[in-house]
Amino acid sequence: MFVQEATILHADIDSFYASVEQRDDPRLRGRAVIVGAGVVLAASYEAKAFGVRTAMGGRTARRLCPHAVVVPPRMSAYSEASQAVYRVFEDLAPLVEGLSIDEAFLDVRGMRRLAGSPAEIAVRLRHEVRRRVGLPITVGIARTKFLAKVASGVAKPDGLLFVAPERELRFLHALPIERLWGVGEVTAARLHELGVATVGQVAAMSESALVSILGRASGRQLHALAHNRDPRRVGPRRRRRSIGAQCALGRRRRSPEDVDAVLLGLVDRVTRRMRAAHRIGRTVTLRFRFDDFTRATRSFTFDEPTAETQEILDVARGLLAAEARLIERRGLTLVGVAVSNLTDDTPVQLALPFERRCELELDLAIDEIRTRFGLDAVKRAVLLGRETGFAMPLLPD
DNA sequence: TCTGGGGTCCTAGGACCC
């Protein structure tokens, strides 16, 4: 029987922000380092050994690890380091799919004669990232994306783990359910209630049982993953579907004027980023968090997409004003603005009168616009066509 | 222990259309 080769690598920089800090300041090496004061954005492994975790409150973290050095984040340094790491990825693998600032999938199929086995490429990758960027990186190798990611998680820190195809299920089934992608606090608790603690136990359950416990999508996904079924290919990243910004306000009560000033800043940040990315959006979502940590969202959808600060600000203000009593009662501790339903802000030009083009050609052009710019671009083109009497949309160069 | 800032995807109900 033909067994597919394990060629998918999941590469993940260890404690990314903290590692960059240790790289740039020799005094921090070998020491417990915490990045971020209010909340822990990253902790070095020396700090993690004391129980410090990402997203933990700063006070708790300092109590657990009083000798830790706390440093403020330097986002531009991390962003630079990330780009350097991605250059190494691109140099060593033909297919790279970025997941976040510090992790990516690489597919090295077909590279054996040119560059060696996947494991050999992984060894070189780790070496090159260390040499060229000065950061420790962990790599997992398997036949599926999901298992490669699980493997890197198990191999951390500064490790390499190759899961041979014939060992996959044995490896997977011994792991605790928390290792599965998509199993967070809630799902884990729900499964533990039923006495399910390992991936092997999940694999022994029927799909319908999992669906009835976790809902259709999660149930199906978990069932597939427990059997290491994951058909997703490594490929270019999907485009961003929303752009947002938020700001924690603290527990102190804020006047409506203060909140409005924050809102203005958020909308400005978001719309600037949208315009820089040449994206426009139709749905504005306001996010609230209250004193008791409950949350709420309110949204509004425009007929036409926009990236205009004033337009989006007006909507955001309206949504906020409508909830003034709720906010007064429950105490606002966080406000966020996000724009979704994004499309490209690419002017679709109309050139030739419809009668002079054949329908097939028009269909093809519309198809291409839809593929490249989304359905909304087609709609805009058609609307514009009606207004102007021209019907042939042309793609920008 | 009292929690930042950036995202993704799924579900469910209601409005609306054919």
Add this chain to the structure above:
DNA sequence: TCTGGGGTCCTAGGACCC
């Protein structure tokens, strides 16, 4: 006056990820 079934879109909430 009352009635089906299918589809899409909008809104709100929730789980999860780094």
